[in-house]
Amino acid sequence: MKKLAVDIGGLILQNPIMPASGAFGPEMNSVIDFNRLGAVIPKSITLSPRAGNATPRVCETPAGMINSIGIQSKGINYYMENVVPFFAQYQSPLISSLSAESVEEFGQIADIVAKNPNVSALELNISCPNLKGNGLAFGMDADLTYQLVRKVRDVTDKPVITKLSPNVTSIQEIAIAAQEGGSNALTVANTLLAMSIDVETRKPRIGNIMGGLSGPATKPVAIRLIYQVKKVVTIPIIGCGGVMTSDDAIEMILAGATAVQVGTASFIHPHAMVDIVKGIQTYMEHHNISDINELIGSVIID
Amino acid sequence: MKKLAVDIGGLILQNPIMPASGAFGPEMNSVIDFNRLGAVIPKSITLSPRAGNATPRVCETPAGMINSIGIQSKGINYYMENVVPFFAQYQSPLISSLSAESVEEFGQIADIVAKNPNVSALELNISCPNLKGNGLAFGMDADLTYQLVRKVRDVTDKPVITKLSPNVTSIQEIAIAAQEGGSNALTVANTLLAMSIDVETRKPRIGNIMGGLSGPATKPVAIRLIYQVKKVVTIPIIGCGGVMTSDDAIEMILAGATAVQVGTASFIHPHAMVDIVKGIQTYMEHHNISDINELIGSVIID
Amino acid sequence: MKAHQVKILINKQVSDRYYLLKVDISSIEEKIEPGQFFNLRCSDQLYPFLRRPISVYKINRYNQTLEFLYLVKGLGTKKLAQLKEGQILDMFGPLGQGFHLQDEYDTILLLARGVGIATLAALAQKASEDNRKVIGILSARSQNDLLSADYLSDMGVEIHKVTDEEGTSDINSVTYLIEEILQEYHIKALYTCGSKRLSRLMQEVARREQLPGEIALEEHMGCAMGVCFACVCDLNDGSTTKSVRVCVDGPVFPLEQVVIS
Amino acid sequence: MKAHQVKILINKQVSDRYYLLKVDISSIEEKIEPGQFFNLRCSDQLYPFLRRPISVYKINRYNQTLEFLYLVKGLGTKKLAQLKEGQILDMFGPLGQGFHLQDEYDTILLLARGVGIATLAALAQKASEDNRKVIGILSARSQNDLLSADYLSDMGVEIHKVTDEEGTSDINSVTYLIEEILQEYHIKALYTCGSKRLSRLMQEVARREQLPGEIALEEHMGCAMGVCFACVCDLNDGSTTKSVRVCVDGPVFPLEQVVIS
Ligand SMILES: Cc1cc2nc3c(=O)[nH]c(=O)nc-3n(C[C@H](O)[C@H](O)[C@H](O)COP(=O)(O)OP(=O)(O)OC[C@H]3O[C@@H](n4cnc5c(N)ncnc54)[C@H](O)[C@@H]3O)c2cc1C
Ligand SMILES: Cc1cc2nc3c(=O)[nH]c(=O)nc-3n(C[C@H](O)[C@H](O)[C@H](O)COP(=O)(O)OP(=O)(O)OC[C@H]3O[C@@H](n4cnc5c(N)ncnc54)[C@H](O)[C@@H]3O)c2cc1C
Ligand SMILES: Cc1cc2nc3c(=O)[nH]c(=O)nc-3n(C[C@H](O)[C@H](O)[C@H](O)COP(=O)(O)O)c2cc1C
Ligand SMILES: Cc1cc2nc3c(=O)[nH]c(=O)nc-3n(C[C@H](O)[C@H](O)[C@H](O)COP(=O)(O)O)c2cc1C
Ligand code: FES
């Protein structure tokens, strides 16, 4: 048997594959068996209910898609009463993705969510380009990132994962700030800020004008970001961006990721996550690797 | 007849289509008629000869490619004696793309090149991610950008075009710095810093480890950058990144570009630039647009 | 719901702009209802990238075949039209909530425009099989686009065709036509799909005549599984407005509640 | 050089790993030389994205056909292998500098490995047509990969096969084989393609025996038109090293000058 288990800042996952927030939810249980995932992460949740952005909220681009959902959320009460208990029936740990509009609010929501024994870890979505409408995010500023993570760190001992933005000059700086703020792991990364215009109607293809680019088109950027971050932090990295196949996941692990999130791929192949776990096993068999941890960051640089 | 001519900071182009530096050279004259292009821009040139990076220097990714050529250059003397005279035989204006390792050197090379009457404008490549091996570029810092452009401004009255990096937190800041430094136009943008690893060999797919991502995968990011820059500057924008078809070029123009560069597309369809010019004409006929300038920045935002 | 790999039996052009796709569904055990849809992978390429939602058009459980009627519009449907008989199609579904036909709805009026005809045809088929009286108003750009008219007539549906090219599809003409039908028949329920303008008209009729009704909506989709919240629209039950997902909560919704933007 | 749209006459598997592609070149006026290549668009998709360089294998101007022999390796060649007879192939070329066969080279030795066999086969064809004596050492993983051997034998080439599976392809065995051939024939020029290890060996032989020679190189390409500088390698003429482009300055270079990394 191949050892697939990995440790994300104290949280042990049976395998490195988990969904990306916003591309997963309870409804997918009729398509895949959640118990086969390393973890489950439902869509980012906010303190108060939020309406989300104008439709259309998605459009496709070459080898990718842009979304501007905008953290539509039923609020924390609904989440604690319905979503958390729902996922409690599965053995895969629940990582709660949190979104907020201020450092204070991040502290508040983290406090509420982390207290629930069925929540295993928190992911801080400080990088959503859809929140403020102009593509800006907390995760584009190192100081704010530090403060925000520190605030959350103060309210919980559970593993805190900070999800970084790729839309920055130096992701290394933000990664270090998050680590110093007390983050136990980093998700690298969220979507690339992007836009698409229909030349017939001359209108933006999504209601919110700009949105986040995801899918295979973005994988080369994600691989680069993981590689850069791995060099400057000691905490584990969760790779995210453009993974469709087990080879893509392994590429991220070679670049330095300890675990891998799969988002958009599930829209194209609803079964993708489970297939990827299987594919990783096959790869390890072919390459005679007994423990996936041997692969982490093992890209060969001459 | 449809009016296709545009004005790039004082340089009048017969049509908005020109090559992107590094994806064009004298050798292409056996494939397309250079007189049908809005301008010609050969590969970035440096003061002294440069060797370029280790091979492989290109690899493909979903809907795109990564390159790490690294400004291989025969130096300024060869350029002035061979390349400039070669392009002088065509009526399309020659824009010289310049690369250098310091602000001083940018001033020096700009001085030499701009003095030549056959050079119509300068493009400052302050955004090549392949120069220093770590993906860093002058164009990632607003102050440096300002100084660099100012230095070049001081040595010439010819139109100066600054080519920006997409790998920044705020391209608006850099765009404003370039405008204040005296740039007459902006190219938005260069390649996205990226990486790809072969999971069989576990090695990076290009010799230089990281490189620049170009091609259709990146177009949604380029469109967003153009849209953002257009809002904050008054000088014209040359869109660049992922254009394959005339619809792509028109998308950039709608987002705010006055002209459009075509790079990687020529590798796939050597005839791409000429086809795009034709396609733009057809589009204008279909949509009853008599002057391409009507289209610039005319995306409809509800 | 599941991604099924089904065999293509027919994929042919049936008018200027429409194709008919027929697949073998012997491997699909789930019940498939009128109003439901499948999310089709139009090619195995990365561009088109997303799947495309297409309603079920004809369901034949006896022969184990399912038909789709689709408009060739953009990249996805263009690629779909290139698939050949014998090839395998990857289709995810059946998805969403279908139409509701209460027992007492013995006479129903359908108002469909464009591709909406495909969606309502499945409902007409089911209603006709139950021996209900179905009156259908079909609206399209041109006669050429009204390809299901004969098929529906043959199953006993009373068809009224209106087209842009003949100048019979404007809102006034359709309003007048509906008035006539309401006078002639005792319509028990209204169903519509394919046009915002006509849907608003149907909402008015429903309100005025106090008739129940349903509408099948279209919205751009990401996951088609209810997890991404791309495909939302608003329902208003008179007091509160709530956001619902077309892919799982719909695509069929109560006519009177849908907030048409 | 130009992007030609040519008709595929044959595209079939000829061994475990190799395919043969035959196209109609009646629309191509340019001269096509052994050692030159075309840059093939393996599919009309965006992934594979780049074209793939493939050497000309058999040129038949009488029948206006051109053949390629290619190894199915990764995404591009996998897609290429899916193209069907009758379909149109977009191929850009002919590209690069071919081999030089001086008149006095009446007896030549070719050393080819793997896909390099395809490249040298075109040269062997031309040399044989000129009634030169051609001796070819073909190296491959297995006998199954040595598919051109019979074709070359039939045209009069003296073939020596060495394979990994039989343990005859190691550098010592090949060195020994070359010695024997050099003793038996008065070889006037050497040609090689397909293996760095064997190319170094040929360079040694050329130096020692003072023989002229040529090598066809492979390098990853971007533009294949000489503008992007992706495909560079170094030439050293004894005094200076210069960077050359495989796509336009090559792929065929003087054997002794190539710096094999
Ligand atoms: C529940 C449902 C049922 C449908 N049933 C049918 C049917 O039976 N027959 C039929 O012809 N069409 C139907 N449609 C519309 C069909 O999905 C679109 O015409 C199709 O997605 C267009 O794809 P394209 O690539 O040709 O066009 P493009 O315009 O290139 O598509 C670009 C993107 O926009 C999306 N998009 C464009 N138009 C629509 C639309 N009207 N609804 C949803 N997404 C859209 C596409 O899915 C794609 O993601 C249905 C839509 C929905 C939501
Ligand atoms: C001048 C020239 C002539 C060639 N002639 C032949 C021939 O006649 N028959 C044949 O089977 N092969 C030939 N090759 C090699 C052939 O180009 C590669 O095997 C092919 O590009 C691999 O593509 P792929 O998608 O199958 O593999 P992948 O490994 O998936 O390709 C990924 C990328 O790497 C490039 N690449 C991979 N291997 C090579 C290589 N050896 N040379 C150049 N680029 C490579 C591809 O073009 C592509 O861009 C030749 C190469 C060159 C440069
Ligand atoms: C429709 C959609 C909604 C998303 N919503 C969220 C979200 O709520 N919170 C978040 O952190 N990321 C969100 N993301 C980003 C994904 O979690 C992920 O970072 C991104 O899609 C890149 O991964 P992928 O290429 O595998 O999809 C969303 C992505 C998509 C496509
Ligand atoms: C092979 C290659 C070499 C390049 N070299 C240069 C260069 O020398 N100078 C420069 O400013 N940009 C260079 N670029 C970037 C292009 O000019 C262009 O900005 C980028 O490729 C995006 O456009 P595209 O998607 O149309 O290719 C190069 C790009 C490629 C693909
Ligand atoms: S398409 Fe994702 S929720 Fe409906």
Ligand code: FES
């Ligand atoms: S491939 Fe571009 S120079 Fe050779």
